[in-house]
Amino acid sequence: MHDVIEFADSKFKHYWSELFANDPLQNPFYSQNSSELLHRSQSASHYVDRSFVVIAEGKPVFACSLTMHTDERGRKCLGYFGLEASSHVNRLSMQTSSNNFKLEAVQVLQHHINRLIDEIQPNILEYLDPVSCGIMSPVTQVLLEKGARPIVQTAKIIDLTLSEHALKRKIRQSQRSMINWGQRNLDISIASEQNFSDTDAASLARIFAAAVKSGDSPYSSLERYEQLIRQGKAFMVQGNLKNERHSTAPVASALFVHTARTCHYLFGSSVEQAPERPMMPALIWTALQHSKSLGCSLFEMGRLAHSDTSNTERSRLLNSFGGDSQTRLKICLAG
Numbered sequence: 001m002h003d004v005i006e007f008a009d010s011k012f013k014h015y016w017s018e019l020f021a022n023d024p025l026q027n028p029f030y031s032q033n034s035s036e037l038l039h040r041s042q043s044a045s046h047y048v049d050r051s052f053v054v055i056a057e058g059k060p061v062f063a064c065s066l067t068m069h070t071d072e073r074g075r076k077c078l079g080y081f082g083l084e085a086s087s088h089v090n091r092l093s094m095q096t097s098s099n100n101f102k103l104e105a106v107q108v109l110q111h112h113i114n115r116l117i118d119e120i121q122p123n124i125l126e127y128l129d130p131v132s133c134g135i136m137s138p139v140t141q142v143l144l145e146k147g148a149r150p151i152v153q154t155a156k157i158i159d160l161t162l163s164e165h166a167l168k169r170k171i172r173q174s175q176r177s178m179i180n181w182g183q184r185n186l187d188i189s190i191a192s193e194q195n196f197s198d199t200d201a202a203s204l205a206r207i208f209a210a211a212v213k214s215g216d217s218p219y220s221s222l223e224r225y226e227q228l229i230r231q232g233k234a235f236m237v238q239g240n241l242k243n244e245r246h247s248t249a250p251v252a253s254a255l256f257v258h259t260a261r262t263c264h265y266l267f268g269s270s271v272e273q274a275p276e277r278p279m280m281p282a283l284i285w286t287a288l289q290h291s292k293s294l295g296c297s298l299f300e301m302g303r304l305a306h307s308d309t310s311n312t313e314r315s316r317l318l319n320s321f322g323g324d325s326q327t328r329l330k331i332c333l334a335g
Helices: 012-021 032-040 103-120 138-145 164-169 173-185 198-214 222-230 280-294 313-318
Strands: 002-006 052-056 059-065 067-070 076-079 085-089 124-129 149-159 186-191 234-241 252-258 262-270 298-305 324-334
Touching: 002 012, 002 103, 012 052, 012 059, 012 085, 052 103, 059 103, 076 103, 103 138, 124 138, 138 324, 164 280, 173 186, 173 280, 186 280, 198 222, 198 234, 198 252, 198 262, 222 234, 222 252, 234 280, 252 280, 262 280, 280 298, 280 313, 298 313
Parallel strands: 076 124, 085 124, 262 298
Antiparallel strands: 002 052, 052 059, 059 085, 067 076, 124 324, 149 298, 149 324, 186 234, 234 252, 252 262
């Protein structure tokens, strides 16, 4: 017996939380706690949540994070509070140790997505296929059949169950030297829900603006990031130059979001007056250590389009800390 539980159903939160706890990737932006913050946010008031869970024999199998809104040009958009819509799987629902799901559950998922698209008739749909368990989502198949355009992306996933010594050995030598420089020359601190100050909020606003300007395309709004920090779902790593007693503002900051199991690097930057030395490596190394202390087992360095071969600082960082490459698919459907 298969069923679809939609967001408005009183049973949705229970099933969704059970599935997300067993999602292989557990992206922090799609956690229920993050969703609750979004629903209370004034900036999210014009979004209608159409998320749903597919149930098989009383257990959640698939879920989809999905919202609808009308943008400033009057276009109907499907995504997830400014992010791409995304799907999630319950790895405990696999039939065997291979990547097999029951065919009926797949068909129910695809039928419901088709029904929503036919009902809403969106002008734009953006969807992130996490390629969970090494397989393409059934949602991607539906969208491709409707003429959607796929963009192949690469994410770097670092295994935090390794020892700190093993983690550091996987980092490129050039980055290790930058980490050592940062540890010698920076006072590095972590700003989280316990100690997030007005100075930290100003640093967050600065690196957010820098990310927007550089085209790093932050996933969400400044307001949402600050909420995540204050709710214990994100943290900033910051560096002050040692012996600079007259300056209280950090010369470099970086932002990370996390669940109980995964941590993601989002963006970071240094101020214009900072020395001409890369500072992010030392901050990211501190974040890796902090993530381990939080109990996280996976660390995602971010994702870039597979075709992006530019030698930017961000692309160098993403490829310098070791880890396994995993494919993500960004699917864009224009009506």
